[in-house]
Amino acid sequence: MNKGFLLFLFAAILLAGCKKDPDPEPTQPDSASYDQQSLLNNWGDEIIVPGYFAYTQATSDQKSFADAFISDPTESSLQAFSDKWKTSQKTWQSVSLFEFGPGSDHVIRANTNIYPCDTTQIEKNIQNGNLDLSGASRLDEKGYAAIDYLLHHATAAEVVQEFKADSKRGDYLKALVAEVDQLAQTVYQEWNSGSGNHVAEFKSATGSNVGSSLGIMINSVNMHLERFLRDGKVGIPNGERSFSGDPLPGHVEAAYKGDVSKEFIRANLKGLENIYLGTKQDGSNGMGLDDALNSLGAKHGDQALDAAIKSQIASCYSAIDAVPGTMKEAVVQDSDKVSELFKEFQKLVILLKADMPSSLGVLITYQDNDGD
Amino acid sequence: MTKVRFLVVGLAMVAAFSSCKKEGCTDPTATNYDSDAKEDDGSCIAATVDSKYTQPSTYVFTRNNETSVSYSGQTNRLDMLSEMTSYLKSANTPGTSLDATKLLNMYANENSPWSTADLNESSKQLKNKTAGGDASIQAYFEGLMNAAAAGSDSTVTGQYDGANGKIGVVQSGTKAYLMDAKGMEYTQLIEKGLMGAVFYHQITNVYLGSGKMDVDNESLVDGKNYTKMEHHWDEAFGYFTSAPDFPANGTDRFWGKYSNSRDGLLGTNSAIMTAYLKGRTAIINKDYTARDEAIAEIRKQLERVCAGTAIHYLNSAKADFADDALRNHTLSEARAFINDLRFGYEPSLSGAQLDAILAKLGDNNYEVKTADIDWAIDQLGAIQDLASHKANL
Numbered sequence: 001m002n003k004g005f006l007l008f009l010f011a012a013i014l015l016a017g018c019k020k021d022p023d024p025e026p027t028q029p030d031s032a033s034y035d036q037q038s039l040l041n042n043w044g045d046e047i048i049v050p051g052y053f054a055y056t057q058a059t060s061d062q063k064s065f066a067d068a069f070i071s072d073p074t075e076s077s078l079q080a081f082s083d084k085w086k087t088s089q090k091t092w093q094s095v096s097l098f099e100f101g102p103g104s105d106h107v108i109r110a111n112t113n114i115y116p117c118d119t120t121q122i123e124k125n126i127q128n129g130n131l132d133l134s135g136a137s138r139l140d141e142k143g144y145a146a147i148d149y150l151l152h153h154a155t156a157a158e159v160v161q162e163f164k165a166d167s168k169r170g171d172y173l174k175a176l177v178a179e180v181d182q183l184a185q186t187v188y189q190e191w192n193s194g195s196g197n198h199v200a201e202f203k204s205a206t207g208s209n210v211g212s213s214l215g216i217m218i219n220s221v222n223m224h225l226e227r228f229l230r231d232g233k234v235g236i237p238n239g240e241r242s243f244s245g246d247p248l249p250g251h252v253e254a255a256y257k258g259d260v261s262k263e264f265i266r267a268n269l270k271g272l273e274n275i276y277l278g279t280k281q282d283g284s285n286g287m288g289l290d291d292a293l294n295s296l297g298a299k300h301g302d303q304a305l306d307a308a309i310k311s312q313i314a315s316c317y318s319a320i321d322a323v324p325g326t327m328k329e330a331v332v333q334d335s336d337k338v339s340e341l342f343k344e345f346q347k348l349v350i351l352l353k354a355d356m357p358s359s360l361g362v363l364i365t366y367q368d369n370d371g372d
Numbered sequence: 373m374t375k376v377r378f379l380v381v382g383l384a385m386v387a388a389f390s391s392c393k394k395e396g397c398t399d400p401t402a403t404n405y406d407s408d409a410k411e412d413d414g415s416c417i418a419a420t421v422d423s424k425y426t427q428p429s430t431y432v433f434t435r436n437n438e439t440s441v442s443y444s445g446q447t448n449r450l451d452m453l454s455e456m457t458s459y460l461k462s463a464n465t466p467g468t469s470l471d472a473t474k475l476l477n478m479y480a481n482e483n484s485p486w487s488t489a490d491l492n493e494s495s496k497q498l499k500n501k502t503a504g505g506d507a508s509i510q511a512y513f514e515g516l517m518n519a520a521a522a523g524s525d526s527t528v529t530g531q532y533d534g535a536n537g538k539i540g541v542v543q544s545g546t547k548a549y550l551m552d553a554k555g556m557e558y559t560q561l562i563e564k565g566l567m568g569a570v571f572y573h574q575i576t577n578v579y580l581g582s583g584k585m586d587v588d589n590e591s592l593v594d595g596k597n598y599t600k601m602e603h604h605w606d607e608a609f610g611y612f613t614s615a616p617d618f619p620a621n622g623t624d625r626f627w628g629k630y631s632n633s634r635d636g637l638l639g640t641n642s643a644i645m646t647a648y649l650k651g652r653t654a655i656i657n658k659d660y661t662a663r664d665e666a667i668a669e670i671r672k673q674l675e676r677v678c679a680g681t682a683i684h685y686l687n688s689a690k691a692d693f694a695d696d697a698l699r700n701h702t703l704s705e706a707r708a709f710i711n712d713l714r715f716g717y718e719p720s721l722s723g724a725q726l727d728a729i730l731a732k733l734g735d736n737n738y739e740v741k742t743a744d745i746d747w748a749i750d751q752l753g754a755i756q757d758l759a760s761h762k763a764n765l
Contacts, residue, residue, distance in 0.1 A: 099691075104690060104691065105746065106742065107690050107693045107742045109694075110693040110694035111693075111742075114694045134741045134742075134743070135738070135739040135740065135741055136693060136694075136696075136699060136737070136738055136739060136740045136741070137536050137738040137739055139693070139694050140694075210636050210637060210764055211637070211763075211764040241545065366691070
């Protein structure tokens with residue numbers, strides 16, 4: 001190396017030091033700048049595995065109360081079963097974001113909670129005794145939406161009568177609650193350190209590359225937020241995604257029960273918030289993405305990115321509360337309030353899908369837009 | 373080195389023949405070749421290959437400062453499939469009819485079906501290169517083209533009514549695809565299918581096969597600036613991409629595109645490009661051991677791209693399992709890539725194994741089961757090193 005070149009190099013280093021990169025590429029953060037292992041341990045051991053365990057208890061309760069109702073249909077056994085259905089679907093909200101590993105292997109989200117359901121086909125299945133619901137075309141004939149329909153599409157007295165009149169109806173309901181429970185048990189077993197032990201694999205996939213647990217979690221949470229929370233639970237029923245823009249009240253979650261949709265939206269947002277803050281199953285605080293972002297000094301404009309995200313999550317909760325009545329009524333009568341909620345979720349998407357991944361060196365890969 | 377060799381050869385010949393024949397340069401690749409000369413006098417001035425001993429970083433090779441590379445016929449075929457594909461995709465807008473005759477004309481390059489004179493005047497076509505001209509496979513693609521045209525005729529403007537048991541356009545958000553009554557997307561089966569039956573087959577079996585590689589590499593083709601072997605290698609390259617600076621360019625279509633899509637996990641871009649450059653440089657240097665290493669590498673890496681892409685689309689089908697349009701679309705792509713594997717050179721999975729995978733996926737994308745997709749992914753994981761990547765592809 002000659003002297004001139006050394007001088008040039010020196011100047012280049014000096015210049016690089018004072019150059020502002022206007023649009024930084026995702027960079028690999030210094031692995032020492034936050035304790036990623038603690039984050040993965042907390043997610044795996046304190047949130048995902050206990051979260052699925054709680055979910056299996058809820059699905060198993062739903063199953064036994066369904067059996068009680070089917071063997072003796074009365075208004076009170078129906079009410080008791082309906083309460084367990086609600087608890088089960090509400091518990092589902094906190095684990096529905098984990099569509100990776102065992103969850104995606106078994107496609108648990110699509111097999112458990114596709115709505116609206118196809119009521120015509122459900123009635124046909126009941127009459128034909130068709131209980132094989134494993135094909136892709138059967139997704140809207142089973143799961144929580146189908147159970148909701150069977151339980152809540154008429155008055156309690158009428159529903160009790162329907163089940164008394166035709167045992168095939170009970171057989172179908174039995175198959176539905178059994179599949180929801182079986183999926184929950186399978187996914188939990190495969191995660192649990194005792195049996196499938198996917199949790200060990202999850203905790204050992206460190207780093208931020210494609211295939212790292214951090215990358216997988218951030219992609220899954222974002223995809224769920226966009227497609228299933230923002231669009232599925234809010235935007236689609238409000239007509240934000242249809243060409244006509246007309247509301248689709250029948251497309252809200254739990255459309256037949258009707259008065260629990262907002263509660264489920266809240267629970268789903270809570271599940272996302274638990275992952276972000278590292279909130280353990282028992283409610284105590286553990287290592288979360290907030291800690292990672294703060295350790296890295298991540299910024300959004302001139303405020304801390306963590307503060308921006310926390311305040312946006314709070315805005316989403318407020319926007320849920322600002323929707324009057326039930327979701328089903330609101331998309332028709334107060335569509336603008338639902339639009340506000342949609343917009344707040346959209347703002348959260350921008351923070352979690354653009355700012356957060358680039359601070360953590362993670363690539364968003366799920367929008368694999370082949371463009372064909 | 374070559375000069376020295378010519379000199380030795382020349383001396384040997386002088387020693388061997390002590391007759392009185394016209395002397396001069398008898399090497400047809402030399403710049404001062406004398407066609408009347410019967411005896412070499414050692415005066416040959418070798419034509420220089422400018423990039424002889426260094427492997428370039430882009431697919432640029434010259435001789436006497438003129439390019440020695442030519443794969444325009446391959447670029448023609450890539451352009452044909454591009455244009456056919458965009459014509460097929462026009463039917464994703466309901467109420468748009470495809471003309472079967474036009475599709476068949478595009479396939480065989482007859483009756484000037486193309487938008488450019490360049491393609492209309494080209495002597496090249498996709499049909500006669502399909503699986504080496506296998507009539508039954510040509511008939512399979514022509515059947516798909518006829519079916520796509522007939523299916524498009526039944527669509528009505530503004531009606532996205534494709535469904536299980538009904539031909540039509542199936543929609544998801546901004547995406548829409550024309551599908552048959554079993555959720556098979558004609559466009560994918562044709563486009564991705566021809567990628568395998570024409571491009572992949574031509575690369576791995578034809579141009580890198582012994583029939584096209586055990587050829588003259590000593591003299592230039594009449595009126596051209598390349599040897600036969602060099603040219604065949606270039607043609608194998610041209611079926612992969614038309615961009616000499618891949619992957620800076622050439623990631624927009626066909627194998628270049630799918631190599632690039634899998635590159636993050638499989639590192640296929642540089643592996644394939646380096647092998648093409650290595651093989652071409654080896655041919656110039658008559659180093660056939662290195663050339664054969666490059667051939668094996670290209671075959672291996674393209675199979676990884678093909679199988680990796682099939683797994684990727686099967687994973688996508690699971691991720692979008694509840695969305696008819698996206699699930700059927702990705703399953704149609706996956707099926708085509710699974711089918712394509714049989715066109716490789718000595719495929720890792722036999723035709724019977726590939727048939728079993730396709731049979732497991734069933735004949736109706738609306739009725740597919742996740743357990744069967746999982747089984748298919750596991751089977752494809754047996755190819756090369758893909759088992760370790762299958763979850764992330």
